[in-house]
Amino acid sequence: MDSKPIRMVTVPKAVIKRLPMYFRFINQLIEQGTERISSRELSQLMGITSSQLRQDLSYFGEFGQQGYGYKVVTLKQAISSIIGLEKIYNAIIVGAGNMGKAIAGYPGFSRRGLKIIGIFDNNPEIIGNKLGSLDVLDVKTLPEFLNKNPVEVGIITTPASVAQEIADILITAGVKGIWNFAPVLLHGNKNVIIEDIHVGDSLMTLFFKLNKNK
Amino acid sequence: MDSKPIRMVTVPKAVIKRLPMYFRFINQLIEQGTERISSRELSQLMGITSSQLRQDLSYFGEFGQQGYGYKVVTLKQAISSIIGLEKIYNAIIVGAGNMGKAIAGYPGFSRRGLKIIGIFDNNPEIIGNKLGSLDVLDVKTLPEFLNKNPVEVGIITTPASVAQEIADILITAGVKGIWNFAPVLLHGNKNVIIEDIHVGDSLMTLFFKLNKNK
Numbered sequence: 001m002d003s004k005p006i007r008m009v010t011v012p013k014a015v016i017k018r019l020p021m022y023f024r025f026i027n028q029l030i031e032q033g034t035e036r037i038s039s040r041e042l043s044q045l046m047g048i049t050s051s052q053l054r055q056d057l058s059y060f061g062e063f064g065q066q067g068y069g070y071k072v073v074t075l076k077q078a079i080s081s082i083i084g085l086e087k088i089y090n091a092i093i094v095g096a097g098n099m100g101k102a103i104a105g106y107p108g109f110s111r112r113g114l115k116i117i118g119i120f121d122n123n124p125e126i127i128g129n130k131l132g133s134l135d136v137l138d139v140k141t142l143p144e145f146l147n148k149n150p151v152e153v154g155i156i157t158t159p160a161s162v163a164q165e166i167a168d169i170l171i172t173a174g175v176k177g178i179w180n181f182a183p184v185l186l187h188g189n190k191n192v193i194i195e196d197i198h199v200g201d202s203l204m205t206l207f208f209k210l211n212k213n214k
Numbered sequence: 215m216d217s218k219p220i221r222m223v224t225v226p227k228a229v230i231k232r233l234p235m236y237f238r239f240i241n242q243l244i245e246q247g248t249e250r251i252s253s254r255e256l257s258q259l260m261g262i263t264s265s266q267l268r269q270d271l272s273y274f275g276e277f278g279q280q281g282y283g284y285k286v287v288t289l290k291q292a293i294s295s296i297i298g299l300e301k302i303y304n305a306i307i308v309g310a311g312n313m314g315k316a317i318a319g320y321p322g323f324s325r326r327g328l329k330i331i332g333i334f335d336n337n338p339e340i341i342g343n344k345l346g347s348l349d350v351l352d353v354k355t356l357p358e359f360l361n362k363n364p365v366e367v368g369i370i371t372t373p374a375s376v377a378q379e380i381a382d383i384l385i386t387a388g389v390k391g392i393w394n395f396a397p398v399l400l401h402g403n404k405n406v407i408i409e410d411i412h413v414g415d416s417l418m419t420l421f422f423k424l425n426k427n428k
Contacts, residue, residue, distance in 0.1 A: 019422055020415035020416075020419060021415065024397050083418050098315045098316035098319045101316070102315070105311075160242075184238075199413075204234035204326070206409035210366070
């Protein structure tokens, strides 16, 4: 069954937040060889109500067929297209420490369309090292690199103290998005999307729950 | 079965979610040498309303003094104690790839009380390697290790396909918390807190926003 074209309605924040989760679960189902799934089963798997699920998916078109459930592959295609996974985003990483290496080396990200074309550091002992097929470049050459190469996404895995300085260079060069691993609030402007992932926040949350739970 | 049995005594979920952010901002203030801050300034910095801030903090005691604002150090101590940062948690990491290394090597986590006492992998080429002061151990020895050493937190940085198997071993051994980096929903029980951090979800969110924004 064809899904209707995507309606360009404003998708609520809460639904956006659940999109990656939908994508993750649907991928799991495909790996397990599931072809169809009812909204009841899928919602149980994801720990949400089935009316919630149907409502969320209604933002993206019509997938379900009464009594037949969702065709998993169709659902995956639709969600991929909503997220924009058919695109390739050129990206650079600033900070070639362990986290930078983890991002650069994770095959799942390149499969999703993140193409790392440069990695930078300020540490003379790291500059020049090979990271996969890339040489770690001197961060001093970052503005020049951005000037010569089309880069949509800048990934910041530096210490907090220099993250804003790097963000400013990225924004000046016109990157469209920043994926920020540094534990600081970056100041940007309306032309750039900043997506923070604060790994330490998740650890603090675990600690808090352990502390409450003892 | 619910994999996240959070016993919510008095503090609402939304406040818990903001706790690490408070901690992060207060640390930034201390690093900048700020001694006192008004609720108006702090809330502006954090991008929340000042009544929200005052209400959040009211769950944790009385910090503010009318007209004098918050003493930053007092605020830090209080929030540290709420999160439980004065404690040391013995932890092990399963998965000695880049993400495992990044977690093991990040000084901020050990400063917060996460003490990594073991790291495990199933790859013969990685087993036996030094990671800081630790040798990467064979994951086959994990149950025995857990039996001999008190471990409160298990950190899973394995591929998704083996994460549940590892979680089961950790839960059977009686760990109190699991910090899960694998992109799957783990099934646990009411005695274990599972905190997920799905780095890929954050990338999907960035992609979605870039896709909408173009």
